[in-house]
Every structure is written in structure tokens, then in C-alpha cells.
Amino acid sequence: MGVSRIDNVLMLLSTSTKFTDKQEDAVLPQIMSGFRDCCFAAGTQVRGGQTTRNPWVLLGGCATSVLPKNEFVLPNGAKAGDLLVLTKPLGTQIAVNLNQWLDDQDMDKLKATGMNEDEIRKGYDAATVSMMTLNREASSLMRKYKAHAATDVTGFGILGHAQNLVKCQEDELDFVIDKLPILEKIASADDGMGRMFQLVKGYSAETSGGLLLAIDPIEAAKYITDLKAANGHDIWIIGKVTAGSRKAKIVHEVQIIDVTLNENEKLVSN
Incomplete structure (x- = not known):
């Protein structure tokens, strides 16, 4: 929809139940750092989130932006010939x-x-x-x-x-x-x-x-x-x-x- 400004990002991280404490200490900071760097590249910052435990490592996020209607592209205006x-x-x-x-x-x-x-x-x-x-x-x-x-x-x-x-x-x-x-x-x-x-x-x-x-x-x-x-x-x-x-x-x-x-x-x- 043409939205390129992100106001807020929440990080959702799941660490593996198979990790030892030593592995967690080594791996998780690197994952979080990479996620943060990508957010910086997108012009935003991580402002919170949640960490859970899971058999597999999972990483995701929720991005939100509030902007006037004229700053995004409605998805319904295609024309014949486009x-x-x-x-x-x-x-x-x-x-x-x-x-x-x-x-x-x-x-x-x-x-x-x-x-x-x-x-x-x-x-x-x-x-x-x-x-x-x-x-x-x-x-x-x-x-x-x-x-x-x-x-x-x-x-x-x-x-x-x-x-x-x-x-x-x-x-x-x-x-x-x-x-x-x-x-x-x-x-x-x-x-x-x-x-x-x-x-x-x-x-x-x-x-x-x-x-x-x-x-x-x-x-x-x-x-x-x-x-x-x-x-x-x-x-x-x-x-x-x-x-x-x-x-x-x-x-x-x-x-x-x-x-x-x-x-x-x-x-x-x-």
C-alpha cells in the first residue's frame, strides 16, 4: 500500500528448548542484534516484544504505522491497460x-x-x-x-x-x-x-x-x-x-x- 515509514516494531523471539545456557548466551544476542540492525535499515527501532521457549528458534515481529489516508495506495484502482x-x-x-x-x-x-x-x-x-x-x-x-x-x-x-x-x-x-x-x-x-x-x-x-x-x-x-x-x-x-x-x-x-x-x-x- 505504499507505506514506507514504520513507527514501531515489536520483536517476537522464541528460543529453543534444546539450547544449553551457553548456547543461548551465544546465539540469542546475535539474533537480536541482526533484527535490530534490519529495523535500523528500515528506518525504525525495536520498542518492545516478547520472548518464549519453543522446540525451534523462531523470530518475527509486528510493525505498525499511523499516517494520513493520502499517504498510502489503496489496492483497488487498477485500470485496463496497466x-x-x-x-x-x-x-x-x-x-x-x-x-x-x-x-x-x-x-x-x-x-x-x-x-x-x-x-x-x-x-x-x-x-x-x-x-x-x-x-x-x-x-x-x-x-x-x-x-x-x-x-x-x-x-x-x-x-x-x-x-x-x-x-x-x-x-x-x-x-x-x-x-x-x-x-x-x-x-x-x-x-x-x-x-x-x-x-x-x-x-x-x-x-x-x-x-x-x-x-x-x-x-x-x-x-x-x-x-x-x-x-x-x-x-x-x-x-x-x-x-x-x-x-x-x-x-x-x-x-x-x-x-x-x-x-x-x-x-x-x-
Whole structure:
């Protein structure tokens, strides 16, 4: 919604019941320090929170902001002729899972992917850079270039979020997706696993995913230029908005764009 100012963050941290006191003393301050540094990068501070115990280490937070109505973008103003822009590549969940399976030496699961160890590690590194990239600049530029609608891409996958977004538009529209920027080799890995994650179908969850915007074509070009100048990563036009019946779809012959991490640790089309 174009909100780039965060007034307050509460940190939610769960330490592992498996940690010894010594491990807790070593690990938790580092986790809290990293979280605090990320909040500083986002222009805010941690002002409280809660710590619990759990079998696994968990880290999250709650961010709040209070601002006038004219300082955020309502998500319902897409127009026929708008372009659909995606600010981060897809495939993070699969890349993280493959890396975890490699750490666990679960070779039965990995065999079907057709990926070797080096490819899996590179995919994980690219996913990590994507997840670490804040949506702050992408959100701020939405206001500058008057995006008509937007959503983040997280748990429902690219198509799931596109479907949710198109349903709330004032006009009767369709969102037509004809390109999918995906971390290199991750789409073929999912194919090899019988499309377990439904990545190309658009339903694979993303962690810290990018923004999906509906924006005027002229403004889209300016938005992409400015966002790439700000963070160095590629941004993609992945489809268009047409008159329709409030449906989102991925075309049958969708183009897969391979995305890799270059020598400068920037996400770029291969």
C-alpha cells in the first residue's frame, strides 16, 4: 500500500528448548542484534516484544504505522491497460527447502530435482539475498509513480495473491501473467519433484517476497528504472491488466525467466 515509514516494531523471539545456557548466551544476542540492525535499515527501532521457549528458534515481529489516508495506495484502482510489475523473483521456499534437505543429506528427495550441491547452494544464496532485500524502496516509489493497486507476494504464491487482488478492484478486470522470473533451476527442480510446490502454477509460497503492482505503462518504466538504481536488482514486467471478470491467470505458455546472483550479489535475469 505504499507505506514506507514504520513507527514501531515489536520483536517476537522464541528460543529453543534444546539450547544449553551457553548456547543461548551465544546465539540469542546475535539474533537480536541482526533484527535490530534490519529495523535500523528500515528506518525504525525495536520498542518492545516478547520472548518464549519453543522446540525451534523462531523470530518475527509486528510493525505498525499511523499516517494520513493520502499517504498510502489503496489496492483497488487498477485500470485496463496497466502493466503487472514484480519486484522480486519467485522460488524462495523451494530454494530454502532444497538447502535444508542437502544439510540433512536427504538424497532421496534431492535426486529428483536434477540439481547438484553447487547449484543448490547458489540457489539458496540467491534466495537469501532476495529475502534480505527490504520492500521499503519498492513501496515508497509506488506513491511517486502512482501505482493503481499492489500486494505483497507471500504465502499464497504469485497467482494466489493476484487472484485476491483482482477480486477487490473497482473495475471488472483480469490479471494476465505471461512471465515468471524464477531463481535459476528452481522451476525445473519442482518439475522433477512432480510439481510438489506448484511453482509454475503460481501457488508456491514465498518468504519475504516482492511486490506485485498494477501501474500505468509509462509510469512502470520510470518505476523500474528508479528501483533498479536504488537496490541494483532487476525488476520484471510479468503481465497486463485487461477488461474481464475479476480473474487472474497464468497463460499456458508462460515464459520462465531464470534469475541468478551476479558477482556483485545482485539478482539479475540470466
